[in-house]
Amino acid sequence: MRKNLTALLLVILMLVSVAGCSTTKAVSALPQSVKNISGLTANNTESQPIAKNPAESLKNSTEKLPEDPSFEIRFLDVGQADAALIKCDGKAMLIDGGNSEDSNLIYSVLKAQKITHLDYIIATHAHEDHVGGLAGALNAAAAGTVYSPVDSYDSKAFKNFLKYVRKQGLELTYPPVGKEISLGSATVQFIGPQKDYEDPNNTSIVVRIVYGETSFLFTGDAETEAEHDIIDAGYDLSSTVLKVGHHGSEASTSYVFLREVMPEYAVISVGKDNPYGHPHDNTLSRLRDAGVIVYRTDMQGDIICTSDGKTVSFTTERNANVQTNPTMTDGSEDNTVIYIGNKNTRKFHLPSCKSLPLDKNRVYFDSREDALKQGYDPCKNCKP
Numbered sequence: 001m002r003k004n005l006t007a008l009l010l011v012i013l014m015l016v017s018v019a020g021c022s023t024t025k026a027v028s029a030l031p032q033s034v035k036n037i038s039g040l041t042a043n044n045t046e047s048q049p050i051a052k053n054p055a056e057s058l059k060n061s062t063e064k065l066p067e068d069p070s071f072e073i074r075f076l077d078v079g080q081a082d083a084a085l086i087k088c089d090g091k092a093m094l095i096d097g098g099n100s101e102d103s104n105l106i107y108s109v110l111k112a113q114k115i116t117h118l119d120y121i122i123a124t125h126a127h128e129d130h131v132g133g134l135a136g137a138l139n140a141a142a143a144g145t146v147y148s149p150v151d152s153y154d155s156k157a158f159k160n161f162l163k164y165v166r167k168q169g170l171e172l173t174y175p176p177v178g179k180e181i182s183l184g185s186a187t188v189q190f191i192g193p194q195k196d197y198e199d200p201n202n203t204s205i206v207v208r209i210v211y212g213e214t215s216f217l218f219t220g221d222a223e224t225e226a227e228h229d230i231i232d233a234g235y236d237l238s239s240t241v242l243k244v245g246h247h248g249s250e251a252s253t254s255y256v257f258l259r260e261v262m263p264e265y266a267v268i269s270v271g272k273d274n275p276y277g278h279p280h281d282n283t284l285s286r287l288r289d290a291g292v293i294v295y296r297t298d299m300q301g302d303i304i305c306t307s308d309g310k311t312v313s314f315t316t317e318r319n320a321n322v323q324t325n326p327t328m329t330d331g332s333e334d335n336t337v338i339y340i341g342n343k344n345t346r347k348f349h350l351p352s353c354k355s356l357p358l359d360k361n362r363v364y365f366d367s368r369e370d371a372l373k374q375g376y377d378p379c380k381n382c383k384p
């Protein structure tokens with residue numbers, strides 16, 4: 001009898017043990033730091049645990065929004081570079097700061113916006129066209145936290161950026177993937193980089209911002225490899241607005257990534273007549289295939305996006321109605337091609353022509369016939 005009772009107790013204990021184990025959730029290990037490009041590891045890493053399942057994080061909702069919603073992103077025209085100022089409920093964050101020559105511009109913008117405190121600065125990665133102008137921001141405003149994927153990089157621009165960070169008594173901070181911060185009633189989640197990369201572009205900090213039922217994805221210069229790693233990590237990438245990666249490079253905004261994001265709008269920060277051919281025709285084609293409305297700083301200057309928590313709206317510094325993503329082929333009449341006229345010479349050109357006029361002297365035509373009807377003659381160089 002005693003043996004039977006002992007056996008029964010053992011069975012009960014085994015069942016309890018199994019049940020206990022089955023209620024324990026496995027938490028996948030996520031990278032907590034990115035190797036410094038120079039070979040070191042960033043020593044100022046926020047190490048709080050990330051417990052959320054990526055797929056369950058950042059649900060869009062208007063429940064927590066104030067009665068008078070206030071959310072704005074100002075995509076600054078910094079040429080072949082990146083800079084975006086985000087404001088929400090009196091809080092401010094700057095993502096990248098353009099080239100070193102843009103320091104005065106960034107300074108002036110913050111002064112004009114009466115911003116004396118930046119709650120967050122994000123240097124997506126160490127290249128000059130992203131960190132160069134951040135010295136101007138740090139001269140104009142006090143910073144709360146400055147995020148960067150690395151704490152050193154062998155360039156004058158990065159060293160100057162770091163000097164002004166330390167001048168404020170701060171150090172660069174690497175945010176663990178999955179970490180969330182608040183910007184007023186908006187939530188910012190860090191979802192990349194997912195691991196160490198040799199290419200500095202892929203070390204780009206990637207953030208998704210959610211404001212009510214609208215969302216915004218910033219990818220720095222992350223390329224296809226990093227995009228696929230973020231997808232594999234299981235984060236919700238769906239976004240109303242995509243800041244197109246790497247200035248529209250062919251190596252970014254892959255089809256599989258675009259299918260996950262499915263944006264209604266895209267913003268390309270790019271310089272006019274840049275030597276890299278950005279934005280690339282293949283990238284523009286992918287955006288067309290996805291039915292995305294595109295805004296471009298090279299054509300439209302500063303681009304301002306506002307949200308009321310349910311919908312977004314855009315205003316541009318210039319050329320609000322210009323075709324920013326036409327079908328670019330050989331210019332034959334049966335294709336949709338944008339034509340650019342010169343108000344002074346009364347000639348019209350293809351967008352690729354080296355004889356394009358200054359912005360103030362441009363006029364845009366939807367078709368070749370339209371240009372001819374308005375008395376413009378075709379350029380003899382590009383032969384539109």
